[in-house]
Amino acid sequence: MITLNTPAPVAHAGLLGLGVFRPERIVTNDEICQKIDSNDEWIQERSGIIERRHADAHETVVTMATAAALAAIADAGISPEQLDMVMIATVTHRYQTPSAAVEVAAAIGAVNAAAIDSSAACAGFCYGLGIADGMIRSGVAKYILLIGAEKLSEIVNFEDRGTAFLFADGAGAVIVGPTQAQGIGPTIWGADGTQLDAIIMEPDVFTAERTGNPSVLTMQGQQVFRWAVEQMGDACMQALTAAGVSVADLAAFVPHQANNRITDALVKQLNLPDHVAIARDIQYSGNTSAASVPLALARLRENGEVKSGDLVLLVGFGAGLVHAAQVALVP
Numbered sequence: 001m002i003t004l005n006t007p008a009p010v011a012h013a014g015l016l017g018l019g020v021f022r023p024e025r026i027v028t029n030d031e032i033c034q035k036i037d038s039n040d041e042w043i044q045e046r047s048g049i050i051e052r053r054h055a056d057a058h059e060t061v062v063t064m065a066t067a068a069a070l071a072a073i074a075d076a077g078i079s080p081e082q083l084d085m086v087m088i089a090t091v092t093h094r095y096q097t098p099s100a101a102v103e104v105a106a107a108i109g110a111v112n113a114a115a116i117d118s119s120a121a122c123a124g125f126c127y128g129l130g131i132a133d134g135m136i137r138s139g140v141a142k143y144i145l146l147i148g149a150e151k152l153s154e155i156v157n158f159e160d161r162g163t164a165f166l167f168a169d170g171a172g173a174v175i176v177g178p179t180q181a182q183g184i185g186p187t188i189w190g191a192d193g194t195q196l197d198a199i200i201m202e203p204d205v206f207t208a209e210r211t212g213n214p215s216v217l218t219m220q221g222q223q224v225f226r227w228a229v230e231q232m233g234d235a236c237m238q239a240l241t242a243a244g245v246s247v248a249d250l251a252a253f254v255p256h257q258a259n260n261r262i263t264d265a266l267v268k269q270l271n272l273p274d275h276v277a278i279a280r281d282i283q284y285s286g287n288t289s290a291a292s293v294p295l296a297l298a299r300l301r302e303n304g305e306v307k308s309g310d311l312v313l314l315v316g317f318g319a320g321l322v323h324a325a326q327v328a329l330v331p
């Protein structure tokens with residue numbers, strides 16, 4: 001029988017660098033309310049959102065991902081040629097093919113990298129982290145650039161008051177690579193395709209005319225809210241247990257930035273001690289789907305609320321419905 005070679009595994013993987021891109025244009029609740037019957041007070045109270053950022057016409061998933069990628073590469077102190085893989089979690093790249101990842105790889109000079117987009121909506125970044133961790137420890141890749149990048153302003157119907165105020169644009173990137181000690185806990189993930197109507201992006205001729213993106217998003221807000229509050233606390237607990245740590249070891253909790261009230265419910269369920277910082281980037285960034293977890297983590301690091309080596313709990317959840325949770329050490 002023929003025996004095939006396998007790559008030499010390495011013991012440990014972790015985050016080596018982090019970088020983000022936030023579009024310049026700030027969109028207030030008052031501006032959103034020009035097209036829906038709502039108001040600033042309701043939006044802040046029911047979601048936590050004070051403002052969000054929308055990309056301009058020249059800012060695309062690719063340009064935002066590229067900017068975040070370059071920042072992450074600089075933060076990690078590696079060169080683009082060292083990357084073996086560029087993976088972009090996105091649901092708003094305009095083309096089915098080629099992927100956004102091939103364009104970003106070319107733009108940053110990742111000439112030795114494979115490139116792929118993945119679709120796990122708001123769980124995309126945490127899914128990607130689980131995949132990257134496995135690829136590095138198995139020896140398949142040494143350095144992976146993982147990016148969450150979204151231009152949700154292109155697929156939102158700004159006359160739908162259930163979604164118009166929630167979704168926004170941005171990109172966050174990390175470099176994942178070999179480390180001295182394990183820096184990414186086991187990923188707890190899952191999918192429930194029986195709830196595929198809860199959040200869905202479907203072809204829409206009007207959005208195509210308005211923005212050039214062929215899809216529009218619809219959401220059953222209460223259904224998603226209930227599911228997140230009922231199930232994500234358990235996923236978080238499993239991620240802690242699987243990694244052999246407890247809430248006392250955490251420096252911060254970085255849930256997907258979907259709704260501050262979902263975050264509040266999870267903080268309560270997890271019984272997080274006071275010293276644990278809670279990511280509330282949704283206040284200034286809205287819900288940026290796959291970009292929300294790295295954007296929120298970066299804001300905590302920028303504000304000095306976490307530092308390199310601190311343990312954080314990440315959880316992503318969204319359309320599918322899908323979810324993924326893990327702990328990680330801050331780069």
Ligand SMILES: CC(C)(COP(=O)(O)OP(=O)(O)OC[C@H]1O[C@@H](n2cnc3c(N)ncnc32)[C@H](O)[C@@H]1OP(=O)(O)O)[C@@H](O)C(=O)NCCC(=O)NCCS
Nearest residue numbers: 037038042046047122161221222224225258259317318319
């Ligand atoms: C979207 C969301 C903020 C809506 O908040 P909610 O508290 O569930 O609101 P409801 O849909 O129950 O509506 C409550 C009331 O507010 C009204 N309302 C809905 N949207 C409104 C708006 N933008 N402005 C003012 N009132 C609004 C409703 O008509 C309803 O009025 P009624 O009680 O007179 O019937 C919330 O459901 C949510 O965040 N869901 C999860 C979304 C999410 O996580 N999505 C992404 C996952 S990736």
